[in-house]
Amino acid sequence: MSKKKHLVVLSGAGISAESGIKTFRDSDGLWEGHDVMEVASPEGWRRNRALVQDFYNQRRKQLLSCRPNQAHTILAEMEQDFNVSIITQNVDDLHERAGSSKVIHLHGELSKAQSSLDPSLVYDLDHWEIKEGDLCEKGSQLRPYIVWFGEQVPKMDEAIQIAGSADIFVVIGTSLQVYPAAGLVNYVPALSQIYLIDPINPSVGLSKNVIYILENATSGVKTLEKMLKT
Known part of the structure; x- marks a missing residue:
């Protein structure tokens, strides 16, 4: 053979x-109505963590209905x-x-979360929402497992x-x-x-x-x- x-x-x-x-590169540079740097950069995460978490929670929820x-x-x-x-x-x-x-x-992957302290700590999600207070094993907040602008x-x-x-x-x-x-x-x-x-x-x-x-x-x-x- x-x-x-x-x-x-x-x-x-x-x-x-x-x-x-939906993608943001086809038209006005917005991703679901947000400037991409608000929701896809470490600076955006530091400025408004709640906004970033909610944005990706909604993306996961949207993904559930896609095939x-x-x-x-x-x-x-x-x-x-x-x-x-x-x-x-x-x-x-x-x-x-x-x-x-x-x-x-x-x-990165929407279906996973990572530690905001140690990027090597990655976890599978069995639900669509990451909440404030969801922590990694080292005690830091979980964030979306997404490679943001400016990250390796x-x-x-x-x-x-x-x-x-x-x-x-x-x-x-x-x-x-x-x-x-x-x-x-x-x-x-x-x-x-x-x-x-x-x-x-x-x-x-x-x-x-x-x-x-x-x-x-x-x-x-x-x-x-x-x-x-x-």
């Missing part, structure tokens, strides 16, 4: 948007034919709920290793404007094929071997599936 090719997917907000999860879409499902089904690794900029769990078995979240991306090194072993690299629903995640494409081996799925051709110079699929996530992943089968 021949070894399965390594299919690496970098997914962004565009794939989750089709499940009803994986066909793009998520098809990527999960591709594990039958490929060794699939998903690197996502999204903080939802839709890839996992669709059945994908290897998912790395670069920017702890799983970046692992993502670089995965990108560097890709036979096929697929970018879905991201404008390749958010770094360091956007730089992952630079670690893809020179002979590997890159597919970029997005309705808008991003204004970034990709010197590698790139096939553009100018469609939204769901229809683009269907097109990708057909192309990979031929």
